[in-house]
Amino acid sequence: MIERYTLPEIGRVWTEEAKYGAWLEVELAVCRARARLGEIPGEEVRELCERAGFDAGRIREIEAETNHDVIAFVSAVQERVASPVARHLHFGLTSSDVLDTAGALRLRRALDLIREQARELARLLCRMALEHRGTVMVGRTHGVHAEPTVFGHKLAVWAFEMERNLTRLDRARETAAVGKISGAVGTYASVSPEVERLVCEELGLAAEPASTQIVQRDRHAEVLAALAVLASTLEKIALEIRGAQRTEVRELSEPFGRGQKGSSAMPHKRNPILCERLCGMARLMRGYAQVGLENNALWQERDISHSSAERVVLPDATILAYYMLRTTRRVLEGLEVDEGRMRENLNLGGGIVFSGRVLLALVEAGMDRDDAYAVVQRAAMRAWEGEGGFRELLQEEEEVRGRLGEGLEGLFDPAYHLRNLDAVFDRVKELEARL
Numbered sequence: 113m114i115e116r117y118t119l120p121e122i123g124r125v126w127t128e129e130a131k132y133g134a135w136l137e138v139e140l141a142v143c144r145a146r147a148r149l150g151e152i153p154g155e156e157v158r159e160l161c162e163r164a165g166f167d168a169g170r171i172r173e174i175e176a177e178t179n180h181d182v183i184a185f186v187s188a189v190q191e192r193v194a195s196p197v198a199r200h201l202h203f204g205l206t207s208s209d210v211l212d213t214a215g216a217l218r219l220r221r222a223l224d225l226i227r228e229q230a231r232e233l234a235r236l237l238c239r240m241a242l243e244h245r246g247t248v249m250v251g252r253t254h255g256v257h258a259e260p261t262v263f264g265h266k267l268a269v270w271a272f273e274m275e276r277n278l279t280r281l282d283r284a285r286e287t288a289a290v291g292k293i294s295g296a297v298g299t300y301a302s303v304s305p306e307v308e309r310l311v312c313e314e315l316g317l318a319a320e321p322a323s324t325q326i327v328q329r330d331r332h333a334e335v336l337a338a339l340a341v342l343a344s345t346l347e348k349i350a351l352e353i354r355g356a357q358r359t360e361v362r363e364l365s366e367p368f369g370r371g372q373k374g375s376s377a378m379p380h381k382r383n384p385i386l387c388e389r390l391c392g393m394a395r396l397m398r399g400y401a402q403v404g405l406e407n408n409a410l411w412q413e414r415d416i417s418h419s420s421a422e423r424v425v426l427p428d429a430t431i432l433a434y435y436m437l438r439t440t441r442r443v444l445e446g447l448e449v450d451e452g453r454m455r456e457n458l459n460l461g462g463g464i465v466f467s468g469r470v471l472l473a474l475v476e477a478g479m480d481r482d483d484a485y486a487v488v489q490r491a492a493m494r495a496w497e498g499e500g501g502f503r504e505l506l507q508e509e510e511e512v513r514g515r516l517g518e519g520l521e522g523l524f525d526p527a528y529h530l531r532n533l534d535a536v537f538d539r540v541k542e543l544e545a546r547l
Contacts, residue, residue, distance in 0.1 A: 113431040117393075122434040125222045126427040132166050134214035135185055138311070140164060142209075142293060142303075143200050145310035156197040163193040164201075182207040204302035206295055208414065212327040213291035215426075216317055219335065222430035223285040229437035230278055230342065231547060236444055237271035238544035240264070245537050248526045249363060249454035250465055255355075257465050260458060260526040263449060265533060268540050270349055275543055277342045284338040287331045291317040297413040298323040324413040329404070336404035336425065339433045343397035346440045350387035353443065357384045363454050367446025386443050393436055400429040462501020463524045467492050470506065470516075470523050477515040487511055 113123075124130060140161050147157040166189050175184035182202075190198040202210070244264035251261035293308035294300050298320075300308075305319075312319040320327050356364035366384050403425045407418035458465060467488050474484035487509050495502040503524060506512050512520065522528075 113428045117435045122225050134217045138210050138213045141311045141314045145307045160197045165192045208326045209293045220289045226433050227281045234274035235547050241267035241540045250458040260529045273345050280338040284335040287334050290320050292320040292323040297325050326414045329408040333404035336401045339429050340397045340401035343394040346436045347391050347394035350390035354384045354387045365448040366443045400425040461495045464495050464502040466524045
């Protein structure tokens with residue numbers, strides 16, 4: 113991922129130094145496991161662990177000659193050890209034993225960082241939902257005014273979706289936190305299952321119950337799919353804010369810093385660039401998920417068509433997910449909510465969004481439903497065309513006046529539509545407590 117979107121805490125997980133550090137962690141865990149099983153002397157393993165280290169520059173030099181990264185790594189570590197005990201390093205292993213087990217360590221670390229950010233975002237959404245439980249606005253379907261709602265309800269919907277994302281992330285972390293120390297083609301021909309068990313136990317990983325030469329890539333596909341779904345949630349939030357920041361709507365605005373410029377040519381511009389960025393990034397995440405699905409099907413016990421793609425998509429997807437979560441928090445923490453504008457928009461057309469309530473009131477007053485629908489729709493369409501306010505046009509309808517009388521006025525109170533939303537906000541409080 114480019115530096116622009118790589119935040120340091122998750123960027124460190126995917127550095128070259130971190131990669132070799134994880135490889136060494138696995139190699140030495142294997143040696144300790146073999147010592148515990150009496151396969152090699154414990155004192156030699158202790159010496160190996162004390163001497164072992166690596167120089168990334170030296171690894172690159174060797175790889176330039178061998179054209180094999182794991183061989184270059186092992187050779188460089190053996191040079192650093194400079195002792196006969198170096199012979200225990202990489203004994204009985206195939207490269208993927210190291211790569212996949214170490215990869216699980218790094219992926220788990222990245223997912224831990226992502227999950228913490230997702231949890232904080234869910235908490236923020238809960239707080240905002242409760243804060244805006246009384247912020248009345250118009251609800252829209254198909255982009256068209258529908259009925260009254262409150263901004264807190266939108267936030268509640270997002271909060272519960274983030275809880276589901278947390279569940280998906282937990283499942284993905286569990287699925288990905290798997291190692292394998294089973295040798296070439298996974299048959300344990302040169303290393304025992306007991307070594308694998310001890311290594312994975314030390315590293316806090318589950319052991320792949322049956323592996324080929326690699327850990328199976330459906331696991332990584334699940335991770336990338338979970339991240340893509342998470343990104344779609346963040347895109348949903350960003351798209352809502354983008355739409356509400358349009359000049360004609362102007363109900364919500366992402367933060368706009370002092371000294372910030374919106375356009376090189378138009379000084380008045382205040383563009384939702386953060387939200388637009390999030391929407392674009394979600395497209396990348398869906399592409400990464402596609403790569404994960406395609407990486408699962410490989411030739412026989414393995415090929416390496418997956419590895420070249422994974423070098424890109426696993427770091428990029430996790431780094432990008434982390435950045436998207438942080439950026440979404442930044443947007444929401446600085447979100448400008450124009451409650452007055454929300455009220456103005458709600459009342460466009462003179463109360464047209466209360467047509468459903470008027471329809472039900474006429475039916476309750478004994479009018480045939482189809483007849484009631486026709487009367488209300490006629491007044492609504494006239495209001496839509498600008499012939500007057502919906503409420504006033506209804507009062508011109510003799511049947512409406514006769515059946516509803518002065519009771520018509522009470523039908524235009526948003527509180528009626530929102531009277532049962534307390535149940536939703538009670539659930540939000542419960543969610544906040546769970547988080």
